[in-house]
Amino acid sequence: xxxxxxxxxxxxxxxxxxxxxxxxxxxxxxxxxxxxxxxxxxxxxxxxxxxxxxxxxxxxxxxxxxxxxxxxxxxxxxxxxxxxxxxxxxxxxxxxxxxxxxxxxxxxxxxxxxxxxxxxxxxxxxxxxxxxxxxxxxxxxxxxxxxxxxxxxxxxxxxxxxxxxxxxxxxxxxxxxxxxxxxxxxxxxxxxxxxxxxxxxxxxxxxxxxxxxxxxxxxxxxxxxxxxxxxxxxxxxxxxxxxxxxxxxxxxxxxxxxxxxxxxxxxxxxxxxxxxxxxxxxxxxxxxxxxxxxxxxxxxxxxxxxxxxxxxxxxxxxxxxxxxxxxxxxxxxxxxxxxxxxxxxxxxxxxxxxxxxxxxxxxxxxxxxxxxxxxxxxxxxxxxxxxxxxxxxxxxxxxxxxxxxxxxxxxxxxxxxxxxxxxxxxxxxxxxxxxxxxxxxxxxxx
Numbered sequence: 001x002x003x004x005x006x007x008x009x010x011x012x013x014x015x016x017x018x019x020x021x022x023x024x025x026x027x028x029x030x031x032x033x034x035x036x037x038x039x040x041x042x043x044x045x046x047x048x049x050x051x052x053x054x055x056x057x058x059x060x061x062x063x064x065x066x067x068x069x070x071x072x073x074x075x076x077x078x079x080x081x082x083x084x085x086x087x088x089x090x091x092x093x094x095x096x097x098x099x100x101x102x103x104x105x106x107x108x109x110x111x112x113x114x115x116x117x118x119x120x121x122x123x124x125x126x127x128x129x130x131x132x133x134x135x136x137x138x139x140x141x142x143x144x145x146x147x148x149x150x151x152x153x154x155x156x157x158x159x160x161x162x163x164x165x166x167x168x169x170x171x172x173x174x175x176x177x178x179x180x181x182x183x184x185x186x187x188x189x190x191x192x193x194x195x196x197x198x199x200x201x202x203x204x205x206x207x208x209x210x211x212x213x214x215x216x217x218x219x220x221x222x223x224x225x226x227x228x229x230x231x232x233x234x235x236x237x238x239x240x241x242x243x244x245x246x247x248x249x250x251x252x253x254x255x256x257x258x259x260x261x262x263x264x265x266x267x268x269x270x271x272x273x274x275x276x277x278x279x280x281x282x283x284x285x286x287x288x289x290x291x292x293x294x295x296x297x298x299x300x301x302x303x304x305x306x307x308x309x310x311x312x313x314x315x316x317x318x319x320x321x322x323x324x325x326x327x328x329x330x331x332x333x334x335x336x337x338x339x340x341x342x343x344x345x346x347x348x349x350x351x352x353x354x355x356x357x358x359x360x361x362x363x364x365x366x367x368x369x370x371x372x373x374x375x376x377x378x379x380x381x382x383x384x385x386x387x388x389x390x391x392x393x394x395x396x397x398x399x400x401x402x403x404x405x406x407x408x409x410x411x412x413x414x415x416x417x418x419x420x421x422x423x424x425x426x427x428x429x430x431x432x433x434x435x436x437x438x439x440x441x442x443x444x445x446x
Contacts (some may be wrong), residue, residue, distance in 0.1 A: 006212040007087050007145075009018075009136075009203070009204075009205075010142070010145055010204040011149055012199070012204070013132070013136065013146065013200060013204050013363075014146055014150040014152070014153050015153055015196055015199070015200065015212070016082075016129055016150075016197055017075055017150035017151070017153040017154045017157070017196075017198040018131070018153035018154065018156055018157045018194065019156075019157075019193035020122075020125075020126055020157075020197075021153070021154040021157030021158060021161075021194070022157045022160065022161060022189040022190075022191065022192055022193045023093050023122060023190075023432075024078070024122075024157075025091070025154075025157055025272075026093075026165065026185075026186065026189060027096075028244075028247060028248075028373075029158075029161060029162060029165070029205050029247070029251070029268060030182070030251075031096070031143065031160050031411060032047065032050055032052065032160070032162075032248050032380070032381070033248075033251045033252070034093070034179075034182050035049065035111070036099035036391045037052075037177045037392065038099070038177045038178060038182055039099055039107070039179060039392055040229065040391075041107075041111070042062065042386040043185075043381045043382075043384040043389055043391070044381050044384075045108055045381075046381055046382055047050065047377050047378045047379075047381015047384075048378060048381065048414070049108070049111055049112050049115055050115070050374060050377035050378065050381070051275055051375065051377055051378030051381075052112065052116075052155070052374070052376025053112070053116055053119050053374070053428055054116075054119070054370045054371065054373045054375075054377065055370065055374045056116050056119055056120070057119035057120070057122065057123055057146055057366075057370040058230075058366065058367035058368065058370030058371040058374070059339070059367060060119065060120055060123040060360075061123050061127050061363040061364070061365075061366035061370060062363035062364045062366075062367050063363070064081075064124050064127040064128070064359075064363055065127050065131060065323065065358075065359035065360050065361070065362055065363020065364070065366075066125050066343055066359060066363065067278060067359075068127065068128045068131060068359040068363075069358065069359035069360060071106070072142065074118055075201075076129075076205075076206035077131075077135070077206065077400050078128035078129070078131050078132045078135065078206065078359070078360070079128070079132070079201050079204060079206060081105070081124060081125055081127075081128035081129075082125055082128065082129060082153070082197055082198070082200060082201040083198070083201045084161060085121065085124045085125035085196055086125060086194055086197040088121050088124075089118075089122060089124075089125050089192065089193075089197075089305070089347075090178050090190035090191075090194045090345040091121075091190075092114075092117050092118040092120075092122070092184065093118055093186055093193075093376075094122040094186050095114045095118065096115060096118045096185050096186065097179075097182045097183045097185070097186035098114065098116050098185070099179035099180075099184055103196060110348075115253045116130075116345065119370075123366070125197065126366070127359065127362055127363050127366055128361070128405070129197075129343075130362045130366065131359045131361075131362040131363075132145055132204060132206065132356040133147075133342075133343045133362075134346045134356075135202065135206045135342040135358055135360070136205065136206060138347065138436055140344055140433060140436070142288060142433045143340060143344065143425040144283060144287075144291065144340045145283070145341045146210060146228050147339040147340035148279055148280065148282070148283040148336060148340075150339065151275060151279045151332065151335060151336055152275065152276060152279055152280075154335075155272055155273065155275030155276055155279065155332075157274045157365040158268075158269075158275070159269045159272040160189075160270035162265050162268035162269040162272055163266070163269045164185065164188070165182070165185045165263055165265070165271060166181075166183065166185075167265070167283050167398055168184060168185040168188060169182050169184065171183055172184040172185075176261070176262075176326075176383055184421075193197075197317070207385035209243055220301045220357075220360070221291075221349075221353035221354075221355055222346070222349030222350055222353045222355045222356060222357045222360075222361070223349060223354070223357060223360055223361060223364060224350070224360075225352045225353055225418060225423075226348055226349040226352060226353075226361075227348075227349040227424075227426055228341075228345045228425060228426050228427045229342075229345040229348065229349060229350075229361060229364075229365070229385075231366045231422065231424045232245065232338065232341055232342065232345060232365075232427075233364070233365055233423070234314065234339050234423055235421035235422040236334075236368065236369060236417045236418070237294065237368050237369070237371070237372040238370070238372075238414045238415075238417040238418040238421060239299065239367070239414055239418040240281070240372035240373055240376060241300075241372045241375050241376040241379070241414050242277060242373075242375075242376070242379065242410055242411035242412070242413065242414020242415055242418070243302075243331055243334075243376070243411065243414070244373050244376025244377055245379060245380045245383075245406060245407070245410045245411050245414075246306070246327070246373070246407055246411040248376070248377060248380045248406040249406060250264065250267075250268065250324070250404065251264050252389075252403060253403065253404075253407065254267065254320075254405070256389075256394075256395045256399075256400070257395075257400055257403065257404070258315060258320065261288045263317075263368050266438055267320060267321045267324055268319075268320050268324070270324070270325060270326040271321070271324040271325050271327075271330050272328070272427075274325045274329060274332075275328070275332050276327055277300040278328070278329045278332050278333075279332055279336060282294055282298075282332065282333045282336045282337075283336070283369070285297075286336070286340065289419075289425070289429065290338045290427075290428060290429030290430075291336075291337045291341050292334050292341065292422060292428055292429070293428075293429070294336065294337045295333070295334060295337040295341075295418075295419075295422045296331045296419055296422055296423070298329075298332075298333025298334045298337065299330065299332070299334065299415045299416075299418050299419040299422070300330075300344065301329055302327055302330030302331060302334070302411075302415050303325070303330075303372045303412055303415040303416065304330075305323060305326045305327035305330060305414070306327070306411055306412045307408075307412070308315025308326070309323055309327075309407065309408060310404070310408045313359075313404070313415055314405065317408055320362035325355070332414075334418075335370075338429075339423075341427055342356075342362065342365055343358075344427055344432040345361060345427070346361050346425070347432060347435050347436055347439060348432070348435060349433045350439060351438065351439055352398075353409060358369050358371040361368035364392055372436070379410065380406065381400075381404045383410075384403070384406070386402070387399050387401075387402025387403060387405075387406070388402070389403070
């Protein structure tokens, strides 16, 4: 049994999510908008690039995870990936927001190539970091604390990205939508993220217990028979697709429906900052009802927010800001439950098969997450083109109505499907603790 982590080590490890989310939230909140408004790509081309890169990233994740599982160094299996991947990742992120002096097909190819490079580098650092969650502790309670702390750091990064991106771009170039301004903002985020990830490498320690199965070729047994893992992944896929469509609609809604583009960063920041209150509340709720029940409640909260949006159609100002906070509360509950439950599926697979495969579990989970992000972005781009959207022009009433439909219909369907999938997940409250105890008892009788 490993020694308790304590809050100091928990916070040091979780701070990595601030760095990763400087990158991730920038890609999630602004990259598609940057493609259409700054680079000048069509919505369908931008959505296609985002979709292909996300799927590429997804398939890279289990490859990286399997490679990390077989890595043996004096620093452990997963930590060296942080050490050697952090600086290239910073460079790849800056490249993502560099607009080459090209046009037409050449521009699309160059933008696509930059996105693929960034996604590959991100996978090489983020997957081992995620897999460390299952390696540094087997305690479900400590994993819940880690998930909550990571989300608080991720929330801070979300707020920073939302508040700083366009103001930094405007300060650098005089325009909120200039390509070079976005590039300057990307450099700033990379400079902030790099030392944090190196600090995580320095302060994190891995358990050194060796698994005989891990010395073999890639072992799928802990994954293939893992109902806890597959139902979690399916529920996550449904929700990520639906949330991606909604989240990517927000900037366009502010700019073209509310005619308040300058109000979008503050609204996004307020929604993100709510996580500093909402995430600790979800952590407390999870202790009483379990993480699976938190997932179901969060889906219901998110779905009810969409229905309120469809019925009330709030204008600019506090009404829209309050709605985004309400919807974000549901989203944050899902994210907390997902990252709290995913490490627990490692022991569920070990309980069923006798072997552990942290890297493969996390790599596959991230594969489906990235595929669903790509599908959501691709669907959003195609749907925008379908309703007649043209960037940087006044939109017709039909296009406005179409945008509102996009923001409600697909996300609502995804939330309901996510609830259905999670209903079949076996990790109810107390189940993981019983599994860990049984695994320990098996070891004592050998």
